[in-house]
Each structure stands twice: as C-alpha cells, then as structure tokens.
Amino acid sequence: MKRLRVLAPTLALLGGALVATSTGAPTATASAGATATPQAHADRTGTPARSLPRIKEYVALGDSWSADVVFANADGAPDTTYAPIDCAQSHRNYPKLVAATLGAPRFRDATCGSATTDDFTQPQDLPAGGQNPPQFDRLTARTRLVTVGIGGNDAGIASAGMDCLNALPVASPVPPGSTPSLPDNPVPLVGSDLPLGGCKAKYTAGGHDRLSERIAASEPKLVAAFRAIHEISPDARILAIDYLSLVPDHGCYPTVPATDEDMAYIHDKFLELNAMVERAAAEGGAEFVNTFDPTLGHDFCQLPTVRYGEIYGPSANDPAVGVPAHPNAAGARAQAAVVLRYLRSH
Numbered sequence: 001m002k003r004l005r006v007l008a009p010t011l012a013l014l015g016g017a018l019v020a021t022s023t024g025a026p027t028a029t030a031s032a033g034a035t036a037t038p039q040a041h042a043d044r045t046g047t048p049a050r051s052l053p054r055i056k057e058y059v060a061l062g063d064s065w066s067a068d069v070v071f072a073n074a075d076g077a078p079d080t081t082y083a084p085i086d087c088a089q090s091h092r093n094y095p096k097l098v099a100a101t102l103g104a105p106r107f108r109d110a111t112c113g114s115a116t117t118d119d120f121t122q123p124q125d126l127p128a129g130g131q132n133p134p135q136f137d138r139l140t141a142r143t144r145l146v147t148v149g150i151g152g153n154d155a156g157i158a159s160a161g162m163d164c165l166n167a168l169p170v171a172s173p174v175p176p177g178s179t180p181s182l183p184d185n186p187v188p189l190v191g192s193d194l195p196l197g198g199c200k201a202k203y204t205a206g207g208h209d210r211l212s213e214r215i216a217a218s219e220p221k222l223v224a225a226f227r228a229i230h231e232i233s234p235d236a237r238i239l240a241i242d243y244l245s246l247v248p249d250h251g252c253y254p255t256v257p258a259t260d261e262d263m264a265y266i267h268d269k270f271l272e273l274n275a276m277v278e279r280a281a282a283e284g285g286a287e288f289v290n291t292f293d294p295t296l297g298h299d300f301c302q303l304p305t306v307r308y309g310e311i312y313g314p315s316a317n318d319p320a321v322g323v324p325a326h327p328n329a330a331g332a333r334a335q336a337a338v339v340l341r342y343l344r345s346h
Contacts, residue, residue, distance in 0.1 A: 050344050055145045057106040059233075060095030061120065061135045062149030064158075064323065065243055067111035068093035068332040071313070073320035079109075082138075084130030087112035092318075092329055095147060097336035102343075106142070110135035113323065116153045117221040120228070136232060143233035147339065148286065149241040150225065151277050154218035157269050160211055161247065161325060164262040165311075166197030197258055200265035211269045219276050226284025239342070240281035240288050242274040244295040244327065244335060246309040252301035256311050287346065291338045298334070300325075308334050 060066060069088035070078055079091045089111060090096075099107040112124055112132045124132040139146065152158050203211045222240075229238050249267040251258040258266075274292055281288040298308040304316040308331030313322050318329035327335065 052102060052340065052343055053145075055102045055104045057140065057143045058095075058099050058102060058104040058145040058147075059107075059138045059143050059236075060099075060109045060111050060147045061138075061229075062095075062111040062147070062241070063115040063151075063153055064088070064111075064113040064326055065152065066093065066095060066147070066149035066241065066335075067109075067113055068327050068329075068335075069113045069323040071321045071323065073318065073322075073329070082109040083112055083132050084126055084128075086126035086128040086130040087132050088323060090329070090332060092332055094332045094335035094339060097332065098147070098339050101336070101340055102145075104145070108138040110138045111149070114153060115150065117150055117218075117225045120150075120225055136228065139229065139232045139236075141233060141235075143236045145239070146229055146233060146236050147239045147241055148225070148229070149243075151215075151218055151222055151273060151280075152243060154221055155211065155214040155273060155276075157211060157215070157266075157273055158325070160199055160203060160269070161266050163202060164197060164199035164258045164266050165256075166251075166253075166258050166262070197262050199262050203265075212272060215269065215272050215276050219280050222277065222280035223284040226281065226286040230285055238281075238284075238286040239339065240277055240284075240286040241335070241339065242277045242288070242290060242292055243270055244291040244308060244331060245293070245297075246295075246299050246307075246325075246327065246331070248299040248301045250301070256300045287342075289339055289342045291335055294338050295331070295334050298331070 067083075067087060068090040070090045071088065072078075073090065073092075075091040078085050078087070079089045079096075083089055089109060093109070093111065095107075095109045095111060099109075110132070112119065112126070112135070114126075115124060115132075115135070119132065120135045122134055124134075126132060203209060226238055226240065229236065247263070247267050247270045248256060249264050250260045251263045256263065274290075278288045278290075280286075295308055298306060300307055300309055300311045307317070307328070309325070309327045310322055311325055313324045314320070315322055315328040320329060322328055
C-alpha cells in the first residue's frame with residue numbers, strides 16, 4: 001500500500017523493528033497478552049446470546065486491516081509468531097483477540113501488510129527482505145474457522161486514498177499528474193505523487209472511474225479465493241470480513257488533510273469495496289460479516305480516544321506507532337467484538 005510519510009521518530013522505530021529476527025510457529029496459540037473485550041450476554045434486542053462455538057482450528061487470512069499493522073506498541077516490535085516481522089502484525093490484532101476468546105487450541109495468523117489475493121497462493125516478498133509464505137499454506141483439512149479480510153489492495157484503493165491527502169488546507173491549483181512522481185520506497189509510507197490532493201480528478205479523468213473499475217475487476221478474485229478455501233478446508237466456516245468505518249465522507253484538516261470533495265470520493269469507493277466483498281462472499285460460499293455499520297462514528301476525524309484508526313500513525317488509544325491510515329488498538333477490539341458477536345448469533 002502507498003502510505004502517508006511519517007515523522008522521523010516513527011521511521012526510527014520502524015528501523016529498529018525491522019532488524020529483529022523473524023520466526024514462525026504456525027501452530028502456536030494466540031499471544032498471551034491478547035484478550036478481547038468482554039462480550040455481552042444478550043444481543044441488542046435483549047435476546048440471550050448463544051454460547052460461542054467450540055473451534056479447534058482457526059486460520060486468519062488477509063491484509064493490513066486484518067493484521068492491524070503496527071511499527072511498535074507496548075508489546076514492542078510487531079509479532080513474529082505467525083509471520084515475518086515486516087508483515088507488521090500487531091500482537092493484539094482482531095484475529096488474535098478472536099482466537100484468545102474462542103480458546104482455539106490450533107490457531108494460525110497469516111495476515112500481512114500489503115497482501116492481495118495473489119499472496120494467498122504464492123509467497124509475498126516484504127519491504128525488509130522477509131517473505132510471508134502463501135497464506136493458504138496455513139489451511140488444513142482440519143480447519144474449522146477461517147476469517148478473510150482482503151480486496152482493498154487488489155483494487156488499489158489504499159494507495160488511491162493516500163493520493164487524496166493534501167498538504168494544503170485547500171484544493172491544489174496544480175493539475176493532477178503535472179508534478180513528478182515520487183521515487184519507489186522499499187518501506188511504502190508515501191503516495192505515488194506529492195501530497196497535493198486531487199484524487200477524485202486523477203481517478204475519474206476521461207469520464208470513467210478507474211477505482212470503480214478496479215473494484216469490479218477484483219470481485220472474481222475474491223470469489224475464486226473463497227471457493228479455493230472450501231477445497232482445502234471443506235468443513236470450515238469462512239467469514240468474509242469487510243472494512244470498518246474509518247474513512248470519513250469529508251475532510252477535517254489537519255486531522256485528515258484532504259478536501260471534502262476528495263474525501264467524499266474515497267469514502268464512496270470504500271462503500272463500493274465493501275459491497276463487492278459482500279457480493280463475492282455470497283457467490284463464493286462465505287458468510288459476510290459487516291464491521292462497517294457497527295463502527296460508524298469512529299472514523300479518522302474523531303477525537304483520539306474515539307477514533308478506531310490513525311491517519312498519521314501515532315496513537316494515544318493504547319500508545320503505539322502504527323502504520324498510517326490503519327486501524328488502531330481500539331479498532332482491532334471493535335473488529336474482534338463484531339466477529340465474536342456474529343459467531344454468537346449465527
């Protein structure tokens with residue numbers, strides 16, 4: 001993903017994290033410190049909730065919004081229990097919180113920053129030289145639960161969101177595409193262009209919406225992925241997890257430095273992305289879990305103790321330096337709560 005440039009202290013923390021040694025322990029249980037928020041014993045209608053199912057083998061697949069990527073937090077560097085350090089998995093991402101609450105004796109977390117559906121079946125090369133094995137390698141015939149959060153990178157919506165960010169409080173007078181592109185960065189913290197906004201104009205130039213086209217083109221990839229999971233793990237429940245409500249429909253400079261027009265555009269693309277994930281789940285035989293609606297009101301524009309994600313990275317909601325424009329620890333807890341509530345009621 002293309003991401004906003006972060007401050008020098010953030011990069012220093014990342015540099016320290018990336019020199020750590022990666023390890024793999026594919027059958028380990030969830031991190032000892034990972035605990036989900038207590039679950040209510042009744043749903044919102046007051047109906048007593050069912051007990052959580054007994055799951056002996058749970059596998060998590062997905063991209064950075066499932067890995068809940070961080071550079072560093074109270075646990076130290078990113079978790080290397082299940083994937084290389086440059087996947088940037090949080091010790092407390094929603095898969096680990098779900099696994100801890102379920103008490104699944106066999107749990108594997110394949111989620112990784114920048115992942116696409118291609119990385120389900122082939123190794124993913126990572127920015128610090130690591131390599132995440134094909135995510136499907138963690139699946140077995142004994143797997144009984146699979147959570148899948150994928151699609152944003154297939155459609156290129158994350159890097160497009162970075163192109164919406166604007167160092168100015170007003171629309172840039174410079175036409176999109178008229179400034180030189182930035183050089184490639186092995187640690188992708190910047191957009192492809194200077195942060196001068198204009199993402200709507202860039203992606204709708206010529207009268208057609210390239211992001212909408214990419215989202216539509218990603219749908220058959222997700223369908224194929226869900227069907228392939230059924231082939232490998234025929235007795236597993238597959239939960240297709242959508243993208244939580246972090247992207248506002250307006251700017252709020254400087255908290256989210258973008259124009260209202262650009263933010264309304266990228267907000268609409270996230271709605272299209274979630275609708276695509278829901279359609280693909282239905283066609284591919286997965287169960288769709290809506291994390292968007294339950295997280296409304298917690299977007300990037302909200303106060304530090306309210307929002308479920310950070311546009312710049314540093315977070316006061318559980319001290320951490322996260323990857324810009326991603327869920328924070330509160331967002332991970334919210335994702336886990338939605339998944340657990342779904343499992344209780346379905």
